[in-house]
Amino acid sequence: MTRLTITASAIALLAATPALARDQVQIAGSSTVLPYATIVAEAFGENTDFPTPVVESGGSSSGLKRFCEGVGENTVDIANSSRAIKASEREVCAAAGVTDIIEVRIGYDGIVFASGIAGNAFAFTPADWYKALAAEVIVDGALVANPAMTWADVNPNFPAQPIMAFVPGTKHGTREVFDLQVLEQGCQDSGAVEALVALKGDDAAKTCTALRTDGRSVDIDGDYTETLARIASNPDGIGVFGLSFYENNTDKLQVATMNGVLPSTESVTSGEYPVSRPLYFYLKQAHIGVIPGLKEFAEFFVSDDLAGPDGPLAAYGMVSDPALAETQAVVADEVTMQ
Amino acid sequence: MSLLAQDTRTKRRNAAERRFRRYGLTAIGISLAALVMLLTSVFSSGLGAFRQTFIHIPITLTESALDKSGTRDPDVMHKVTTIGYARVINAALAQAIADNGIVIDGLTDDDIADTISKEAPAQVRDAVLANPDLVGQTVSFSILANGRVDGYLKGRVSLESAAIDTKISTRQLALADAMQDKGLMSRDFNWAFITAADASDQRPEAAGLGVAILGSLYMMLVVLCLALPLGVAASIYLEEFAPKNRWTDLIEVNIANLAAVPSIVFGILGLAIFINFAGLPQSAPIVGGLVLTLMTLPTIIIATRASLKAVPNSIRDAALGVGASKMQAVFHHVLPLAAPGILTGAILGLAQALGETAPLLLIGMVAFVREYPGAPPEGFFDPASALPVQIYNWTQRADPAFVERASGAIIVLLVFLLVLNATAILLRRRFERRW
Numbered sequence: 001m002t003r004l005t006i007t008a009s010a011i012a013l014l015a016a017t018p019a020l021a022r023d024q025v026q027i028a029g030s031s032t033v034l035p036y037a038t039i040v041a042e043a044f045g046e047n048t049d050f051p052t053p054v055v056e057s058g059g060s061s062s063g064l065k066r067f068c069e070g071v072g073e074n075t076v077d078i079a080n081s082s083r084a085i086k087a088s089e090r091e092v093c094a095a096a097g098v099t100d101i102i103e104v105r106i107g108y109d110g111i112v113f114a115s116g117i118a119g120n121a122f123a124f125t126p127a128d129w130y131k132a133l134a135a136e137v138i139v140d141g142a143l144v145a146n147p148a149m150t151w152a153d154v155n156p157n158f159p160a161q162p163i164m165a166f167v168p169g170t171k172h173g174t175r176e177v178f179d180l181q182v183l184e185q186g187c188q189d190s191g192a193v194e195a196l197v198a199l200k201g202d203d204a205a206k207t208c209t210a211l212r213t214d215g216r217s218v219d220i221d222g223d224y225t226e227t228l229a230r231i232a233s234n235p236d237g238i239g240v241f242g243l244s245f246y247e248n249n250t251d252k253l254q255v256a257t258m259n260g261v262l263p264s265t266e267s268v269t270s271g272e273y274p275v276s277r278p279l280y281f282y283l284k285q286a287h288i289g290v291i292p293g294l295k296e297f298a299e300f301f302v303s304d305d306l307a308g309p310d311g312p313l314a315a316y317g318m319v320s321d322p323a324l325a326e327t328q329a330v331v332a333d334e335v336t337m338q
Numbered sequence: 339m340s341l342l343a344q345d346t347r348t349k350r351r352n353a354a355e356r357r358f359r360r361y362g363l364t365a366i367g368i369s370l371a372a373l374v375m376l377l378t379s380v381f382s383s384g385l386g387a388f389r390q391t392f393i394h395i396p397i398t399l400t401e402s403a404l405d406k407s408g409t410r411d412p413d414v415m416h417k418v419t420t421i422g423y424a425r426v427i428n429a430a431l432a433q434a435i436a437d438n439g440i441v442i443d444g445l446t447d448d449d450i451a452d453t454i455s456k457e458a459p460a461q462v463r464d465a466v467l468a469n470p471d472l473v474g475q476t477v478s479f480s481i482l483a484n485g486r487v488d489g490y491l492k493g494r495v496s497l498e499s500a501a502i503d504t505k506i507s508t509r510q511l512a513l514a515d516a517m518q519d520k521g522l523m524s525r526d527f528n529w530a531f532i533t534a535a536d537a538s539d540q541r542p543e544a545a546g547l548g549v550a551i552l553g554s555l556y557m558m559l560v561v562l563c564l565a566l567p568l569g570v571a572a573s574i575y576l577e578e579f580a581p582k583n584r585w586t587d588l589i590e591v592n593i594a595n596l597a598a599v600p601s602i603v604f605g606i607l608g609l610a611i612f613i614n615f616a617g618l619p620q621s622a623p624i625v626g627g628l629v630l631t632l633m634t635l636p637t638i639i640i641a642t643r644a645s646l647k648a649v650p651n652s653i654r655d656a657a658l659g660v661g662a663s664k665m666q667a668v669f670h671h672v673l674p675l676a677a678p679g680i681l682t683g684a685i686l687g688l689a690q691a692l693g694e695t696a697p698l699l700l701i702g703m704v705a706f707v708r709e710y711p712g713a714p715p716e717g718f719f720d721p722a723s724a725l726p727v728q729i730y731n732w733t734q735r736a737d738p739a740f741v742e743r744a745s746g747a748i749i750v751l752l753v754f755l756l757v758l759n760a761t762a763i764l765l766r767r768r769f770e771r772r773w
Binding site: 022024026028031034035037038039041042043045046047049051052054055056057058069073074076117222223224225244245247248249250251252305312315316 | 416419420421456460463499500502503504505537538539540541613614617618619620621699702704705706707708709721733734735736737738
């Protein structure tokens with residue numbers, strides 16, 4: 001008899017699946033933006049009558065993919081991204097009916113190169129990274145597999161430390177910035193681009209960003225904590241981190257300069273430090289007014305109290321946007337992307 | 339040839355046996371060593387999470403800062419954000435330091451403010467909004483200390499590491515020492531670690547497992563309510579009633595196969611069926627529970643069928659012989675005798691489901707959730723986290739204090755698993771019958 005009641009209640013439970021209205025904002029996306037989004041979500045839940053938004057991570061690409069699944073209560077309202085949305089992703093979005101997207105730039109993030117606290121100090125240029133990590137480089141006019149084994153092979157000023165780099169995997173937005181601002185830049189600076197174009201034609205850029213696969217460059221698909229753990233167990237390792245992650249772990253990591261500039265919120269703001277990228281979140285206009293607190297959350301996120309230079313996000317390591325007022329206007333007026 | 343002296347063949351056989359025993363001992367030794375290593379690393383870094391550093395100070399809740407209107411109306415007082423409360427707390431701490439005669443060279447107001455957790459303003463604000471009459475009084479509070487200060491008291495942060503750490507200074511550590519001497523700061527048992535919700539990267543000291551434990555509990559309830567009756571019904575039919583033919587063989591093979599399917603596959607299925615097709619909400623324990631039900635069903639079916647098979651046929655024959663129907667024979671005699679085995683299987687299935695993360699990844703439960711889900715049944719549809727998910731989340735956070743939290747959460751999960759497995763063993767010991 002008791003089992004009958006259990007079964008009956010289980011069936012009743014299944015039958016009683018009403019389309020409950022969602023009352024909290026749902027966010028997915030970049031693991032770089034995740035800490036900022038959680039800080040804002042926490043403060044939003046604390047200081048307003050709306051429930052704390054739910055924030056998922058998983059990377060910019062997977063977040064935007066979820067975002068573009070469609071419009072409705074069982075889809076996410078906001079996608080965090082550490083890069084701008086691509087035209088191809090917008091097509092996927094449009095095909096699923098997600099057309100009115102508001103792009104909100106919340107600030108900037110520096111990308112830093114750091115090694116274990118006990119290791120050698122480095123002063124990199126993008127060209128050094130290109131020469132160290134490219135799969136194929138030009139030696140005596142011919143394209144050969146990268147022969148560099150130690151950093152001294154790359155630049156005689158460096159110590160003879162074996163090359164061991166931990167770079168973000170391709171699902172991370174950080175990787176795209178690394179490809180563009182470090183590898184392609186280094187490819188150009190070192191003059192390799194002209195030689196590559198002469199040798200291979202127009203797809204020189206692809207050759208510039210193809211990383212070596214002989215184990216000296218390791219793709220990290222997890223988070224920066226994984227990169228940190230790899231460096232802790234491998235003293236020769238040099239990793240790519242977000243500025244805010246480094247700022248939280250200055251007792252374990254020493255940071256390298258890039259083009260002679262030490263990364264800091266100041267040097268990223270002024271543009272002196274060359275490797276940085278804007279951070280975004282994308283918002284479905286169709287959900288404003290349907291999901292309670294959505295617009296309020298977006299406005300709260302970009303308010304001076306939070307995203308401004310004295311706010312908690314800057315304290316955590318985000319570089320605040322000098323043009324924050326424009327972003328605030330975009331959110332207030334619900335200006336969608338064209 | 340003597341009976342007492344062994345011949346070479348016997349010696350060889352005995353040597354082989356001794357070798358085999360040694361292999362067995364080595365195998366056990368290796369697995370024990372691995373277990374000890376795992377437990378030592380988890381416990382050494384995780385036990386700290388159960389104790390937390392608190393600052394005990396009187397805070398003067400000034401009316402001009404917290405209730406300008408003077409109406410004591412919570413709706414009006416809502417307008418004062420945590421930023422306003424932070425100023426009041428910072429001033430109170432600076433006052434308490436001065437009152438106790440603590441002097442530290444070069445200590446700035448920012449240094450003092452940064453020893454307090456970012457959670458403290460919310461703590462005080464909640465207390466004031468719950469009881470507006472506190473405004474105007476001086477009230478003693480125990481507020482959380484910053485994660486780095488907490489780390490110093492637990493030995494995770496040292497004077498050497500603080501010297502190169504941008505998030506804490508040696509002056510602040512000197513202040514922490516002085517405050518401990520004066521009794522303003524102490525380490526107490528941290529109930530909040532079990533009951534509080536998750537916290538953002540800026541406040542590892544406030545992060546707790548409350549939402550995750552509740553989410554896991556809800557999912558286990560769903561699994562128990564669905565997987566047990568479905569699994570038992572399916573097994574009774576297959577074992578006692580179904581004809582043996584090609585179809586039942588096919589079903590049998592499929593069930594055995596399902597038990598070996600990687601759990602992430604159930605997550606993909608859950609996303610496609612329960613969220614995209616059935617329109618159930620994301621991040622909800624009901625969806626997690628349904629997915630885990632699918633995953634646990636084969637385990638329960640296999641265990642149930644094994645225990646039904648173990649009931650001797652003579653019992654069925656005797657029941658049928660005195661005129662019971664087939665169904666009466668099964669429900670009155672076979673099922674009660676098989677119940678301990680069924681329950682053991684169900685509990686082991688639950689334990690497996692409790693530790694599962696992968697299928698939850700795709701249905702949005704691997705998330706930062708701070709709101710407690712409501713009471714069931716509505717609560718099944720509210721967003722929640724789960725214990726293994728919380729561990730996974732914390733290991734990804736930048737602040738080193740989260741390492742301790744993650745290990746602490748592993749300890750809690752291990753305790754739950756231990757309780758479940760112990761119950762299963764106990765049930766088997768108490769009620770199992772052998773023939």
